Amino acid sequence: MDNSVRIKFDKIDRRILEILQANAKITNAQLSKDIGLSPAPTLERVKKLEQSGIIKSYHAKLDPEKIGLGVSTFVLVSLIGHNKGNIDAFMKEINGIPEVIECHHITGTGDFILKIISKDITAYQKLMLEKVSEIKEVDSMQSMVILSTFKDSKVLPIPA
Amino acid sequence: MDNSVRIKFDKIDRRILEILQANAKITNAQLSKDIGLSPAPTLERVKKLEQSGIIKSYHAKLDPEKIGLGVSTFVLVSLIGHNKGNIDAFMKEINGIPEVIECHHITGTGDFILKIISKDITAYQKLMLEKVSEIKEVDSMQSMVILSTFKDSKVLPIPA
DNA sequence: TTTTGCACCACATAAAATTTTGTAAAAACA
DNA sequence: TGTTTTTACAAAATTTTATGTGGTGCAAAA
Known part of the structure; x- marks a missing residue:
């Protein structure tokens, strides 16, 4: 299962995580602008964060x-x-x-x-x-x- | 603010909400298949749910x-x-x-x-x-x- | 110095979202 | 009940976005 692996991530990854936690529906294009990279490497980073299990899932938050x-x-x-x-x-x-x-x-x-x-x-x-x-x-x-x-x-x- | 309005939603909307809560990253095409509608009205319903405030936001869930x-x-x-x-x-x-x-x-x-x-x-x-x-x-x-x-x-x- | 391997960018293509248009069903109304 | 109005829907066109490819520079290792 390898459930407690320390995965390394840098400042850019941290910024991606902050943004996606606050707003998962942002487009990759906008995300790439916000972090100052072009779309391709931005998407790569997001995929890696998903594959490593740092990002577990995406959810809609409802008004109870x-x-x-x-x-x-x-x-x-x-x-x-x-x-x-x-x-x-x-x-x-x-x-x-x-x-x-x-x-x-x-x-x-x-x-x-x-x-x-x-x-x-x-x-x-x-x-x-x-x-x-x-x-x-x-x-x-x-x-x-x-x-x-x-x-x-x-x-x-x-x-x- | 109109914060406590009762908005009506039917069975189809309820299924949309269930699906988007569990998986916000589903494509509109797939969502429409799951609920048995074509993409256009499906998207309309999602937008209405967002505008009415039933869906408040979308978030990435991380592994602490x-x-x-x-x-x-x-x-x-x-x-x-x-x-x-x-x-x-x-x-x-x-x-x-x-x-x-x-x-x-x-x-x-x-x-x-x-x-x-x-x-x-x-x-x-x-x-x-x-x-x-x-x-x-x-x-x-x-x-x-x-x-x-x-x-x-x-x-x-x-x-x- | 050369090599290797990333991380990145720019561009092309594929996929998806979104808009538009037209139609049918349902609801409101006279 | 017949008519109008509204709403929900599908199909197709358009726009936007995601994704894949190739190439470049830079840093670390040989």
């Missing part, structure tokens, strides 16, 4: 409210046991729930933090009662409802 | 580890006061810190939850000490370090 998704939450989850089998089983269940858009294993009080998005509070409650809390590995849960989102950047700060 | 970002955290932040002035001041500071990629106002114990990404634990500590905890509106903070990420979906579940 405009598609009828009014409630987002973070949920801290504790499992009944912390062995690999339990965690795997839990993850398998979580993967099958599209409303759970993130799942991270964390240090601290809980074991996992989930990000969940749903239509409204009613739908959220139903989801939690009928799906999440039904997972047998789940011990306790603590919800934090998002009142408003002030920052949601898709641009990672690339270290020098 | 491959660009040298090894530590991600969630941080619960409590402010010293909960009035609008304090919150605005806090938000202004947060917006100036690129390592803070998300900031949500939440219910529950804390006031805010941040998602922070940095090079390593040392860089994280430095960031927290010198930037975040220096914000004068901040009272207390509680960090949760992400050990591993099992799910990080860029596809929102669009309600029927």
Whole structure:
């Protein structure tokens, strides 16, 4: 798999990455102007960044409210046991729930933090009662409802 | 601003949104095949979805580890006061810190939850000490370090 | 110094996006 | 219900963009 390879990239590549994170729909011609190269080598660099796995994918970002998704939450989850089998089983269940858009294993009080998005509070409650809390590995849960989102950047700060 | 308008979209639009969330780089020709329309009306629909603000933007997703970002955290932040002035001041500071990629106002114990990404634990500590905890509106903070990420979906579940 | 290998540019070609035009179906209206 | 208006669509033409090719300069290694 070679998943932890350090790939080298220079200042120009870094600039390409910054631009494509902020705006994936830029044309190669415009991108090449912005970074000060001609289109051909610009495209080469982008392809290399894709092939090396530095660029994983491209996504459209939607407005949750405009598609009828009014409630987002973070949920801290504790499992009944912390062995690999339990965690795997839990993850398998979580993967099958599209409303759970993130799942991270964390240090601290809980074991996992989930990000969940749903239509409204009613739908959220139903989801939690009928799906999440039904997972047998789940011990306790603590919800934090998002009142408003002030920052949601898709641009990672690339270290020098 | 007209920010909370309900825009109507049908089943075809919903499929377009699902596809573009998962893969923004699909060609219009391929997209039109997938949804069973010809290229022209397909493109029209995409443009309308963009103009209405349902599609907000397009982003490249990078591999954090491959660009040298090894530590991600969630941080619960409590402010010293909960009035609008304090919150605005806090938000202004947060917006100036690129390592803070998300900031949500939440219910529950804390006031805010941040998602922070940095090079390593040392860089994280430095960031927290010198930037975040220096914000004068901040009272207390509680960090949760992400050990591993099992799910990080860029596809929102669009309600029927 | 010569060679090798990149990284680049300019240009040609292929592919894709976008516009235009015309038509049919659906919705609004009298 | 019949008429008008609007909307959605396809096909084809046009414009824009991506992509491939060949050639040049420069830097590092022989």
